[in-house]
Amino acid sequence: xxxxxxxxxxxxxxxxxxxxxxxxxxxxxxxxxxxxxxxxxxxxxxxxxxxxxxxxxxxxxxxxxxxxxxxxxxxxxxxxxxxxxxxxxxxxxxxxxxxxxxxxxxxxxxxxxxxxxxxxxxxxxxxxxxxxxxxxxxxxxxxxxxxxxxxxxxxxxxxxxxxxxxxxxxxxxxxxxxxxxxxxxxxxxxxxxxxxxxxxxxxxxxxxx
Amino acid sequence: xxxxxxxxxxxxxxxxxxxxxxxxxxxxxxxxxxxxxxxxxxxxxxxxxxxxxxxxxxxxxxxxxxxxxxxxxxxxxxxxxxxxxxxxxxxxxxxxxxxxxxxxxxxxxxxxxxxxxxxxxxxxxxxxxxxxxxxxxxxxxxxxxxxxxxxxxxxxxxxxxxxxxxxxxxxxxxxxxxxxxxxxxxxxxxxxxxxxxxxxxxxxxxxxxxxxxxxxxxxxxxxxxxxxxxxxxxx
Numbered sequence: 001x002x003x004x005x006x007x008x009x010x011x012x013x014x015x016x017x018x019x020x021x022x023x024x025x026x027x028x029x030x031x032x033x034x035x036x037x038x039x040x041x042x043x044x045x046x047x048x049x050x051x052x053x054x055x056x057x058x059x060x061x062x063x064x065x066x067x068x069x070x071x072x073x074x075x076x077x078x079x080x081x082x083x084x085x086x087x088x089x090x091x092x093x094x095x096x097x098x099x100x101x102x103x104x105x106x107x108x109x110x111x112x113x114x115x116x117x118x119x120x121x122x123x124x125x126x127x128x129x130x131x132x133x134x135x136x137x138x139x140x141x142x143x144x145x146x147x148x149x150x151x152x153x154x155x156x157x158x159x160x161x162x163x164x165x166x167x168x169x170x171x172x173x174x175x176x177x178x179x180x181x182x183x184x185x186x187x188x189x190x191x192x193x194x195x196x197x198x199x200x201x202x203x204x205x206x207x208x209x
Numbered sequence: 210x211x212x213x214x215x216x217x218x219x220x221x222x223x224x225x226x227x228x229x230x231x232x233x234x235x236x237x238x239x240x241x242x243x244x245x246x247x248x249x250x251x252x253x254x255x256x257x258x259x260x261x262x263x264x265x266x267x268x269x270x271x272x273x274x275x276x277x278x279x280x281x282x283x284x285x286x287x288x289x290x291x292x293x294x295x296x297x298x299x300x301x302x303x304x305x306x307x308x309x310x311x312x313x314x315x316x317x318x319x320x321x322x323x324x325x326x327x328x329x330x331x332x333x334x335x336x337x338x339x340x341x342x343x344x345x346x347x348x349x350x351x352x353x354x355x356x357x358x359x360x361x362x363x364x365x366x367x368x369x370x371x372x373x374x375x376x377x378x379x380x381x382x383x384x385x386x387x388x389x390x391x392x393x394x395x396x397x398x399x400x401x402x403x404x405x406x407x408x409x410x411x412x413x414x415x416x417x418x419x420x421x422x423x424x425x426x427x428x429x430x431x432x433x434x435x436x437x438x439x440x441x442x443x444x
Contacts, residue, residue: 097249
């Protein structure tokens, strides 16, 4: 048991949450981060879907890594990811229809999310299933919480709600407060993301050196 | 025995096995989840029809009963105004017509009864700026004025064209006259703030002129196709 949560393994899990964050440091997976963060709920679902898919595709690739012919390894990785994405998409249509309508094409686009292919190629091809699982969960959550931050800011300032519940009181509107329509546009997501990266880098300036 | 994982034979066999395994897996999941997915699609469509009748915010579990309470028949008519199918089952005939299958000979009409008054709901489908848009237009029993409307879209610009799904825009259509006395379609969507004749013109969305033009064209196209049917029912 102690081996399962050894220092190295904890490091594998924790690094992508902070110092090796896929979005903040590696700047991967930006396109979906911009597209689905106009509201909080799709951002959460997208984050969880990516976490689940990264973790399981990491495990599967790690299990079969020694049998994969080197010349078609990218194709095999893609097939595994595509199959998992299709299954997640079908599950969403069956059990969370509203969310699947909102995410529409972006669930399919998880296949092209660079975080996934990056982790498969860089980690799962060389490590055991358990480490790969932790790495997948870590990277997925690292991606998810940035999406949640951006989604929360955009929904709060753009529509005055969080998860569909009104947060900004009626009185504020009566006093002349107006929702910022710009916040619902992808351009603002890029700017907020830029701010998040800026804050993160200024906090971690020392540790990076 | 050590297998050479770089040989051509191994690569081809490996690829075949992976593809077959994945294909079986996907087919299995797809058929296992078919029933709940289709039920969701049906509920969503019924919700949209109810929304056009200004019945909004119905819980998913209540949609089926509310729909069968309100909708009297889902007829199929053709452009000559003949009723091809009376649609007595409410959701087996006109309801089953996919929006991609609507042609001049295959036009669904949902005959509804809201608080004792007959309403006609016409499905619409057209092109927005980036992709398909669709909607339902509910007409009063005189077949001359709009009772309510619902629109949705596939990929209109978020925050601009996508606002056609909002109640505020859809409510613009309430009470508008669809045709003049000569039978020409007169209902119109104009640029935001440019309404000169509130009996026929709906206020558009600023920054979404092309999407709202698409909404107008879609309404004109389908009211043209339903013309004969509507004239028979006009009061």
